[in-house]
Amino acid sequence: MTTVSGGASLWRDQQFALLAGARIISVLGNGFARVALAFAVLALPGASAGRLSLVVACQALPQLVFILVGGVIADRLSRARLMVVADALGTVAYAGLAAMVLTAHAPLVAMCLLAMAAGTATALFAPAMDGLVPLVVARDRLQRANGLLRVGTNSSMLLGLALSGVTVAWIGAGWALALNAASFLVSAALTARLKVVGRPRQKASGWDGLREGWREFASRQWLWAVVAQYAVVVAALNANVGVLGPLTAEQHLGGARAWSVIVTAQAVGTIAGAGLAARVRVERPLLVAVLCTLPAAAPIALLSAAAPVWLIAVAMFCAGVTSDVFGVxxxxxxxxxxxxEALSRVSSYDWFGSLAFAPLGLLIAGPIATAVGTSQTLAGCAALIVLATAATLLSPQVRTLRAPTQTPAKAQAENHQNSAGTADTDAGPAKA
Structure with a gap:
């Protein structure tokens, strides 16, 4: 393990600073919404675990349905402009949710439709964002850039989570949702100024683009093996964060404030993890990344055992550290x-596979918890994470893929080429 150097100047790069600033602001709003949405639904008349499951599943489902479309569009058109479209849609969705909660008129159908709009915004945004970073920074600085982006966004998520519990308890969940809507709007305004290296337009049809993206995805065992792992892991994590965790907090831990402490601890851990990942180089990044998934099972198991809040928070901190090492x-x-040229499409297949079971996990978490108990359902989620991770380690490519070596001369040349190649052809508005 060695240290990654040469990244401090990234903050002086205007394009990177614009991208990072937009992400930091929008994620700050998402920090409020992460806690507010669940407790807004639970506070409505007739609230139940099944109702909460339905709303959060409606948010997750479009992420699965439209993510491949987002990848094709992002590889054919301006990735930055597509990100601004996603910001605008997110603004409308969360503003609508906030208005319904604040007016106490929140029909279930309307909430589900707006949750679907928010999920669609994420589906359009995510592949474009993944494909945009290599157009903003040089190849040899990607790990540093990804780490710094996560440090910034995780710090803003921490601030949002730290304030969300107080906001929900004192002012109400509606205002927290309104702040998230405003953050999407500010993000779009910032990233409208973004200019990146131009790309040739894709001439193939959308269907041909999907097939080409699938060939790139399926030809790499390490890629589909980890995505298969995360199809299970994300379903378990989302069931915990979206349904089972808030239910346990409401029933046994003291409500929104206790849950805010737990998720804030995770956010603190992600800052530490992203900072660590930005500074170190590992020879076998996938092996390290997959092993970093295992600690995610610990806080879920502790919730199942009705452990004290402080102990669950410590476990969530550790899980946060390792989750962002994985992410970077x-x-x-x-x-x-x-x-x-295929990066956004491959990223969309990554997102599609990773989210494949997320809506199902959210949809059935509440009914299963009602049928067999919240504690037993949480224990099952923890076991699924451990089993999926162990299965992924059977892949030879996951265990052996090594990070490329790069000489200082080559890195310097790539930095120079990147700084000289900035153009206006992919300029456009950017979030999710």
Missing amino acids: LWTTTIQREVPE
């Missing part, structure tokens, strides 16, 4: 190993 190593590996 995984994102950087994809950006290094996949050709740039």
Whole structure:
């Protein structure tokens, strides 16, 4: 393990600073919404675990349905402009949710439709964002850039989570949702100024683009093996964060404030993890990344055992550290190993596979908890994470893929080429 150097100047790069600033502001709003949405639904008349499951599942489902479309569009058109479209849609969705909660008129159908709009915004945004970073920074600085982006966004998420519990308890969940809507709007205004290296337009049809993206995805065992792992892991984590965790907090831990402490501890851990991942180089990044998934099972198991809040928070902190080490190593590996012209499509298959079971997990978490108990359902989620991670380690490519070596001369040349190649052809508005 060695230290990654040469990244301090990234903050002086106007394009990187614009991208990072937009992400930091929008994620700050998402920090409020992460706590507010669940407790807004639970506070409505007739609230139940099944109702909460339905709303959060409606938010997750479009992420699965439209993520491949987002990848094709991002590889054919301006990734930055597509990100601004996603910001605008997110603004409308969360403003509508806030208005319904604040007026106490929140029909279930309307909440589900707006939750679907918010999920669609994420589906359009995510592949474009993954493909945009390599156009903003040089190849040898990708890990550093991904780490710094996560440090900034995780710090803003921490601030949002730290304030969200107080906001929900004192003012109400509606205002927290309104702040998230405003953050999408500010993000779009900032990233409208973003200019990146131009790309040739894709001439193939949308269907041909999907097939080409699938060939790039399926030809790499390490890629689909980890995505298969995360199809299970994300379903378990989302069931915990979206349904089972808030239910346990409401029933046994003291409500929104206790849950805010727990998720804030995770956010603190992600800052530490992203900072660590930005500074170190590992020879086998995928092996390290997959092993970093295991600690995610610990806080879920502790919730199942009705452990004290402080102990669950410590476990969530550790899980946060390792989750962002995974995130930086995984994102950087994809950006290094996949050709740039197919990067957003491959990223969309990554997102599609990882989210494949997320809506189902959210939808059935509440009914299963009602049928067999919240504690037993949480224990099952923890076991699924451990089993999926162990299965992924059977892949030879996951265990052996090594990070590329790079000489200082080559790195310097790439930095010079990147700074000289900035153009206006992909300029456009950017979030999710």
